[in-house]
Amino acid sequence: MNSGHVHLWLNHLPTIGFGIGLALYVTALLLKQADLRRVCFVIFFLAAAFTIATYVSGSDAREQLKETPGVSHPLMEAHESAALVAFVFMEITGFFSWIGLWIWNRPTRFAHWNVGLIFIFATLTFVLMAQAAYIGGAIRHPETEAAQAVSLNPSVPTLPRAWGLFVQDHSWVWPACETIHFVGLCLLFGTVLIFNLRMLGIGKTMVSFAALRQLLPLGMLGFTLNLLTGMMFFVATPEQYTGSFFFLKMMLVVAGALNLLYFMLSGSPESVEYGGDAGIWTKVIAASGILIWTAVLFCGHMLPWLGNSF
């Protein structure tokens, strides 16, 4: 299986997987099923995490198809552009779904609004993803009617190319984003450390799980800063972020999302009170959380040496 196949395989998660999630969400809203709604928040959150890996694997697929005859390059550009817009909406849906999970069982006015907000963003995401998938499917078949229906104007740069030109033309953008990427790294790392070290027993007499839960948005803020700045790098110069090493970093981010989900859903860490010890399984997951995010940092840092960057 080459990296182009990886992109084709991963495509099913933001499209079919997310579509199933949306159908379930509508069902949950119509039948007023709270538990099913929670399942949908999990699906949307996971879809958003996997979409990061899906989006970036596209630049590998492009490299692979470059020399292949019968492939339409303008359609590839159009697909990239549509996918970028869909990606943004997918991440917003995932973000609010995560908030929905975080404030679960706390009936605030925002929680109520959030349900509607997620419905709107999820619907838009689904439409945009379907459009991106439609154009993507036409790349290898530019002779078909479907491909002809996509309007292309090669003289106008697509959204990602205009984005790239902006970054190239303004020399301050790159170092500014790098700096913010480091700030986000620190915020994420601080939360990951305090949260997981407590689960492993450090400072247990002083900290209960309920207190730790309040820290999570700070880690999410750090991650959001890094997703935004990371996208500045990636969209501007996608050719730098090809190959299995960068893809490994993105899959580790997905692993980090799964790791966080354990603590958001499992009831057992919730019972950890002042002075209490987490169960052995929880401790293993906590240790793996520190390892996963350190590995993400390792992969990001080593990109110029082990990846294709710079």
Next chain:
Amino acid sequence: MDFLVKIQESGFCQWVREADSLFAFPGILLLHTIGMGLVVGINATFDLRILGFAPALRLRAFEKFFPVMWVGFWINAITGSILLAVNATKLTHNPDFYIKLAFIALAVINVQVLKRQVFVPAETAPTTKVKILAVTSMIFWLGAITSGRLLAYVGRSSGVL
């Protein structure tokens, strides 16, 4: 000046600079980044807690996490010294480098002062003075990160900024 050149051209420094090994320059810089994550991550969480974020988390709990922060600090003191040694003549001529050192010195003094105010037996709500110190702490670390990142850009022969 000769002294700096001597250090910079020592066998160890040449190895760090030029060796085609991940344990040389890339590894040392990696440790420097991880150290930053430990120090600034825990310190910034502490500052934000003082300012009212995550109120259920007891302030004195940070006393237990500060040793982790100091581990990060010493990792960075050591790796930072190595990174200085391998590039001594250039860095000592770069004003940005002194700005970074000044920010770190201020941030470390800041956290020491803050520690004495906060880690007391009878925990009280943070005073205005403590809150101001939490804000300055974040400003100093932000300054250290920014000037540190910009070392890769300013003072280069091509000069991006």
